[in-house]
Amino acid sequence: MHVPFAASPAPALGANPAVHATEVVFFYFPATLTPAQRADIMASVEKMRPVIEASDAMGVYDGWALEDDIVSPLDGGKAGEGDGGKAGEGEEGKEGEKCQVFVNLVGWASVDAHMRFQGSEAFGQNIHHLLGIKEMRGTELFHVKLARVGV
């Protein structure tokens, strides 16, 4: 997939030497998602963004994949393979379903730093903005220590 992030996500990918874990989240939506629905989704995302940015996160980058026919790896409503993946309140995704994907990249000093944020009151009080998106088929959440090529 090709994702046009608003700003270069390099700091969250590890170009910032303080980042030792990159949180990668894929949010899956139906391929038939309309621009109006997408705008509503972004309004919900924007409510969560300041909460993340106020935490120890080192860079928050997100964007929609240009493709609208990405094959979903979700299986019968199960949350994604990663740790912490959660399905939305809407219809659960099916494996092989064509999807639009919203990608979120967040840089953390460590996986523990992210877990501490997930256990925080601010996270608990605001995560409903994302989990309440009814069009969401499911999510995948992973942490990865990325290696940069060419350096």
Next chain:
Amino acid sequence: MGTRACSAHKSKGDRVDTTCRTARQHLGQETLLPQPLPSPCPASPLTAVYNVTRRPSSPFCVLSIGPNRSHKSMLPRTTLPPSHYFFPHSKTFLPRRQNKHPTVPAETTFTPQHRPSTLLTPALPYRPNPPASASMITEIVTFTLAPSHSLSSPTSPASKTIREFLTAELDAEGAHDAYFGAFDEKPDRVIMLVKWESVEAHRRYMQSAYVPRLPPLSSPGFSPAAA
């Protein structure tokens, strides 16, 4: 306009270096601008001049460059005019150091008979991470490694293969950066990210006469071309 060259570039019998704006002004060659014209913003949020000081009672001034100092634990940053982000006089210093260690803080010392503004003019833009343009995209590919492979070590065959594959991709026109790694939660799941100038640049690469194929590291059926 006279023909006096910028004093920073005076040297015995040497050709005047017109990369210095002051020299160009004096020579009436203001229109000879370096190409590509550097952005007025820092080329990279990670590397910028963050301090220029003149040591008291010292003939030298110290220029500090390095990672973005906006992190709360870092030193205060001095904001300099945009032209101070690039260094025409550092052909022997900045590119070498930045190319090798783009995120390592560095200090250099310039002879101070020239004011810092004389030394710091745009000529050699450093763009390890260019600001996202309207068309810039990140290619994201995920796949599952075959059971016999892992990225547990940087020297593992899979790590080497992926690194070689991405290194070749970075040679393509429009490719900027590449990253890869295995997910902590599923070590056999790999993600590769490549920044491209545009989707078209990536597609041109994929349609070019030679596109290296990732050797069979993945589960059957995977092809980067389909990603």
